Amino acid sequence: xxxxxxxxxxxxxxxxxxxxxxxxxxxxxxxxxxxxxxxxxxxxxxxxxxxxxxxxxxxxxxxxxxxxxxxxxxxxxxxxxxxxxxxxxxxxxxxxxxxxxxxxxxxxxxxxxxxxxxxxxxxxxxxxxxxxxxxxxxxxxxxxxxxxxxxxxxxxxxxxxxxxxxxxxxxxxxxxxxxxxxxxxxxxxxxxxxxxxxxxxxxxxxxxxxxxxxxxxxxxxxxxxxxxxxxxxxxxxxxxxxxxxxxxxxxxxxxxxxxxxxx
Amino acid sequence: xxxxxxxxxxxxxxxxxxxxxxxxxxxxxxxxxxxxxxxxxxxxxxxxxxxxxxxxxxxxxxxxxxxxxxxxxxxxxxxxxxxxxxxxxxxxxxxxxxxxxxxxxxxxxxxxxxxxxxxxxxxxxxxxxxxxxxxxxxxxxxxxxxxxxxxxxxxxxxxxxxxxxxxxxxxxxxxxxxxxxxxxxxxxxxxxxxxxxxxxxxxxxxxxxxxxxxxxxxxxxxx
Amino acid sequence: xxxxxxxxxxxxxxxxxxxxxxxxxxxxxxxxxxxxxxxxxxxxxxxxxxxxxxxxxxxxxxxxxxxxxxxxxxxxxxxxxxxxxxxxxxxxxxxxxxxxxxxxxxxxxxxxxxxxxxxxxxxxxxxxxxxxxxxxxxxxxxxxxxxxxxxxxxxxxxxxxxxxxxxxxxxxxxxxxxxxxxxxxxxxxxxxxxxxxxxxxxxxxxxxxxxxxxxxxxx
Numbered sequence: 006x007x008x009x010x011x012x013x014x015x016x017x018x019x020x021x022x023x024x025x026x027x028x029x030x031x032x033x034x035x036x037x038x039x040x041x042x043x044x045x046x047x048x049x050x051x052x053x054x055x056x057x058x059x060x061x062x063x064x065x066x067x068x069x070x071x072x073x074x075x076x077x078x079x080x081x082x083x084x085x086x087x088x089x090x091x092x093x094x095x096x097x098x099x100x101x102x103x104x105x106x107x108x109x110x111x112x113x114x115x116x117x118x119x120x121x122x123x124x125x126x127x128x129x130x131x132x133x134x135x136x137x138x139x140x141x142x143x144x145x146x147x148x149x150x151x152x153x154x155x156x157x158x159x160x161x162x163x164x165x166x167x168x169x170x171x172x173x174x175x176x177x178x179x180x181x182x183x184x185x186x187x188x189x190x191x192x193x194x195x196x197x198x199x200x201x202x203x204x205x206x207x208x209x210x211x212x213x214x215x216x217x218x219x220x221x222x223x224x225x226x227x228x229x230x231x232x233x234x235x236x237x238x239x240x241x242x243x244x245x246x247x248x249x250x251x252x253x254x255x256x257x258x259x260x261x262x263x264x265x266x267x268x
Numbered sequence: 269x270x271x272x273x274x275x276x277x278x279x280x281x282x283x284x285x286x287x288x289x290x291x292x293x294x295x296x297x298x299x300x301x302x303x304x305x306x307x308x309x310x311x312x313x314x315x316x317x318x319x320x321x322x323x324x325x326x327x328x329x330x331x332x333x334x335x336x337x338x339x340x341x342x343x344x345x346x347x348x349x350x351x352x353x354x355x356x357x358x359x360x361x362x363x364x365x366x367x368x369x370x371x372x373x374x375x376x377x378x379x380x381x382x383x384x385x386x387x388x389x390x391x392x393x394x395x396x397x398x399x400x401x402x403x404x405x406x407x408x409x410x411x412x413x414x415x416x417x418x419x420x421x422x423x424x425x426x427x428x429x430x431x432x433x434x435x436x437x438x439x440x441x442x443x444x445x446x447x448x449x450x451x452x453x454x455x456x457x458x459x460x461x462x463x464x465x466x467x468x469x470x471x472x473x474x475x476x477x478x479x480x481x482x483x484x485x486x487x488x489x490x491x
Numbered sequence: 492x493x494x495x496x497x498x499x500x501x502x503x504x505x506x507x508x509x510x511x512x513x514x515x516x517x518x519x520x521x522x523x524x525x526x527x528x529x530x531x532x533x534x535x536x537x538x539x540x541x542x543x544x545x546x547x548x549x550x551x552x553x554x555x556x557x558x559x560x561x562x563x564x565x566x567x568x569x570x571x572x573x574x575x576x577x578x579x580x581x582x583x584x585x586x587x588x589x590x591x592x593x594x595x596x597x598x599x600x601x602x603x604x605x606x607x608x609x610x611x612x613x614x615x616x617x618x619x620x621x622x623x624x625x626x627x628x629x630x631x632x633x634x635x636x637x638x639x640x641x642x643x644x645x646x647x648x649x650x651x652x653x654x655x656x657x658x659x660x661x662x663x664x665x666x667x668x669x670x671x672x673x674x675x676x677x678x679x680x681x682x683x684x685x686x687x688x689x690x691x692x693x694x695x696x697x698x699x700x701x702x703x704x705x706x707x708x709x710x
Contacts (some may be wrong), residue, residue, distance in 0.1 A: 050667060051666075051667065051670045057670070057671060058667050058668075058670075058671050059671075060495070060496055060497075060500045060504075062504055062659075062664070062667070086657075087657060087659075088657065089657075091446060091449075091450050092566075092656075092657070094450075094453050095449070095453070095455040095566050098453060098455070099455065099566050099569030099570055099574075100569055100574060101569060101574060101576075114451070114452075114453075115453075117453075118453045152437075155446060155447060155450050156446075156449075156450030156451075160450070161451075174357065174437040175437055175443075175447065176435075176436075176437050177434065177435050177446065177655070179670075180666055180667070180669065180670035181346075181435065181436070181437070183670065184346045184669060184670060184673075184675050185345075185346065185436075185437070187673055187675075188346050188347075188349035188350060188354075188675060189349050189354055190345065190346070190349060190354065190356075190357075207673065208673040210673055330691060330694065331683075331687065333644070333690075333694060334644065334648075334686065334687045334690035334691045334694055335648070335683045335686045335687055335690070336648040336649075336650075336651035336652075336662065336686055337648070337651075338651045338652060338654070338655075338662060339651060339662055339665075339679060339682050339683050339686060340683070342662075342665075342666070342675070342679045342682075343676070343679040343680065343683060346669070346675035346676075346679065347675050347676035347679045347680065348676070350674075350675070350676040351676065424554075428554075428555065428556040428557070429556065429557075431556035431558045431559065432558055432652060432655070435655065442556070442558060442559070445559075455562075455566045455567070456563070456566060456567045456570050459559055459562040459563050459566065459567060460563065460567065462559060463555045463556075463559040463560070463563060466554070466555050466556055466559060467551070467554045467555050470553075470554040470555070471554065
């Protein structure tokens, strides 16, 4: 495999160029959190109702409430780091945050690079568009333009099921995807059902009605690979919040519905 | 755990990378050509104070040189539809490239025209050159030749700046890098490779422009 | 959960983030200038190895997109245990970028000092340092002021790219507000206006300086 040799040597050059000293000190993230008395959590700021900014530019939403809940249970301060769908996994794999609570779905590719907690929020993604566009299944997307956020579960699913004549426009963040739809740059978008509802609630520019749902893809907390101590802890907190009704409160507040019992 | 570099994904995405390189080169080629033409028009209007173009060009140049390319791109792609002007991401990216480069090349070429000695123009008139001949052979060509290196650098800078077009879903080289990165999560390798490709493109474009300067502009007029 | 933004909220938030843009620009310009001076001396050094490495440094930063430089600094270095937060990555990235461009601009100025000046000062038995300090640099500096001020505009505009790595400066705040208010045309127009207010005076001043330097000296 000559080509692969070439890339190995390229890799070596890369390593040398930056001086391949040490590595990320991934001893035990939980211990580091306790020591620093702060947990760094990646949250969305362009994805209502999970995370969006208010007039004071502070993020609020379902994911932010969950982040605060976890920090409170851990007894540490919380530092919220706004991320986009496209860069949240690099933030985690490069050690810039301890947890990603950013309405993230689970799939096998992601499980190769990061670990997941138990599910903490329901999420159904689908294709949405103006009420008068008659579409009810993926085949009917032929010839249409669909906006989607790069690297999201919607992107990965749509890339598989959309016919080849459909144009998928991938934006860097949800802000781009939603703005492109509202300004008429794309005919349809693929996003979450509650996200479409939140956008409808906030603007009358262009309504979003559901065309078809693609996947039930609940949200999970993302963790760096192999952080079992932290993973156990986060799972315990989520279980406890499900039992005590704290998570249900968050769901009612932001999604206007109780948590589904099968979550 | 030490980080293990893994560039084995590259062959799988070679087609996409080629597509991204083509897109970036297309943007640069069209942006460079049309931008230079706009610049020639602007430089002429401003040098001879052709109304109302001189004033319009002045505003245009100041507006585009004093705002970031990324913001121009956002305004064209996300903002203009609310005025009823809808452009695809490709058209928006091209328009932003052309307008941006046009503003810079106007000023660059204008400086070249101003550097032509007045005596030369008078001399060519006394040699019974037509106005067009005087303008083309005595003014524009020498001016372009003189500012060609500056214009070439500006084209390379604009090419490198086109990396932000990924933000409006234009599928250029950075878009491809981000796409690959969102599929295989090999952020560092992907960006490292892409940076190297940009560097190679910058070198190639610089050489190509230098060659154009030598052969197309410096060439003596055919008798 | 309807959130309402008044025009005042929008302008106030943009103005606050505009301050961050100014701080980042000034920091990048000052540190980039200092680093650029070091690169300049390396670049005009007579020692080949130093000269060549300075050239490579300049070529690398001038030949790759600022966005890629920021991505590598922000995500790449973390893999080696060097974790830069967004503001620091933005500052370091812009500083390196600025230093490469300024060094190259200044080199042009140093080289445009006529050869005769070097020869004359050599014949006065001046050392290299003395030549630089008393003869070459004062003349080069006079020529360097206008393009240096002009380049400051590029630094201010360059800060917009740092929005993509999540630094909440003017452009990023504009995007966030555009997403919260669904008024992209208004928001991006205001953002563009903000940059124009910051950049136009610099451009205007640079042009004025340029005319002054090129004007024939009468006295």
